[in-house]
Amino acid sequence: MTSLQNRFDPALVDPATLPSSDLADLLAAVCDIESVSGDETALADAVEALLRDQPHLEVTRDGDAVVARTLLGRERRVVLAGHLDTVPLTDPPNLPTRLEGTGDDRVLWGRGTVDMKAGVAVMLALAVELGRQGDEQSTEPVVDLTYVFYDHEEVEAAKSGLGRLARHRPDLLAGDFAVLGEPTSADIEGGCQGTIRVEVRTRGVAAHSARSWRGENAIHAAAPILARLAGYRAAEVEVDGLVYREGVNAVGIHGGIAGNVVPDACTVTVNYRFAPSRDLAEAEAHLRELFDGYEVTVTDASPGARPGLDDPLAADFAAAVLELTGGVPKPKFGWTDVARFAELGIPAVNFAPGDPSLAHADDERVPVRELAVCRDALRTWLRGA
Structure with missing residues (x-):
């Protein structure tokens, strides 16, 4: 990567011109500061500098998380x-970004354009604009606003x-x-699926592969586990008017120590994405029932979040936004941090630019x-309004 790609270009995010500038330029500037999980400091520095330049915002830094609030x-x-x-x-790296097309058909390509710096760019533009003083036309919002830009979402x-801030x-x-x-x-995508990962283990007896009858092959013993997974039929569960499709899948398998040894242990890693009508205890019980007779160990779990669109403020948001976009609320397939807000008792929805099916893709891009x-x-x- 060149040094330019790791520097924030202040000309692209001039606080005096950002609200009326091309959002594509802002998004490109944000994306071109490489910020792979664990290396967010340069981008957090840039975001903090921009927000501290706004007199209508109170800014707090916590590690590589930046929080800005209006106090109206x-x-x-x-x-x-x-x-x-x-x-x-x-x-080779999918940065720096590149902009293709003209006018309304322009598309920005590159890492982060979808997940989720497009949303970050929109938030930055709003943070600078809303509540700014001295304009001929008032830009004050009818609510107070908190903008949270945080680190380490794409890892454990x-x-x-965000979890650190919540604690x-x-x-x-x-x-x-x-x-x-x-x-x-x-x-608008309401709520999110819960996720739980387990390790399903089989045990055998090690032996030289030339005398395999003296052992018990633990990898062979995993065949019924894979058969159960292959025959699993994912449930479709309606929650508050949105239909979530569940899924149970093997996402890894490990066994064996050498090419001439019958393995005495095998582990199948399984990920269950479940509808937010289930809690973590119910999700774990479902997997233990599915793999009855096997050793099952939970390695990671996060609860889902119900859509929350029945909350009055959420319903007001949905009505206003959908009137402008012409869409309809959808379920969020996958886990997102709306679940963290739900744990704090705050109704939350997912809403931002970018096709979620392109998140993490090599050809990540956003219209x-x-x-x-x-x-x-x-x-x-x-x-x-």
Whole structure:
């Protein structure tokens, strides 16, 4: 990577011109600061510098998480949140970004354009614009706003910057409703699936492969586990009017120590994505029932979140946004940090530019027009228009 790709170009995010500038330029600048999980500091520095330049915002830094808040004395507070990190780059790297097409058909390609710096760029534009003083036309929102830009989302949950804030500074996350900038193709996606990973083990007896009858092959003993998975029929579960499709899949298998040894142990790693109508205990019980007779160990688990669209503020948001976008609410397939907000008692939805099926893809890309659609929808709702 060149040094330029790891530097924030202030000309692209001039606080005086950002709201009326091309959002594609802002997104490109944010994406071109490489921020693979664990290396978010440069981008967090840039975000912090931009936000501290806004006199209407109170800014707090916690590690590589940056929180900015308006203090307008409104009765309600809305949280807009997004993570700064990305999955690793490709080889050769899919940065710097490149912009293709013209006008409304422009597309920005590169790591992070979908997951989820498009959402981050929209949030930055709104943070600079909403609440700014001295304009001929008021830009004050009808609610107070909290912007949360956090680190370590694309790795194990224990490292999550949002989780760290929830544990140590929950006051910074307080609000009545939250919008998470995970990619949704500018649709509203309610709630999220829960996820649990388990290791299903078989035991055998080691032996020289030339005298295999003296042993018991633990990998062969895993065949019934794979058969159960192959025959599994995923449930479709309706939760608060949205239909979530579940799935149980082997995501890894390990066994054996050498090419001439009958293995005495084998582990099949299984991931269960479940509808938010189940809690973690129910999800674990389902897997233990599925793999009855085998040793099952939970290695990672995160609860899902119900859609929450029955909350009055959430319903108001959905009605306002969908009137502008013409879409309908959808379920979120996958786990997102709306679950963390749900644990804090804050209704939350996913809403941002970018096709979620392109998240983590080598050909990650976002239509520029979706940036403006999401910014304009959020701006209109937050200003009470």
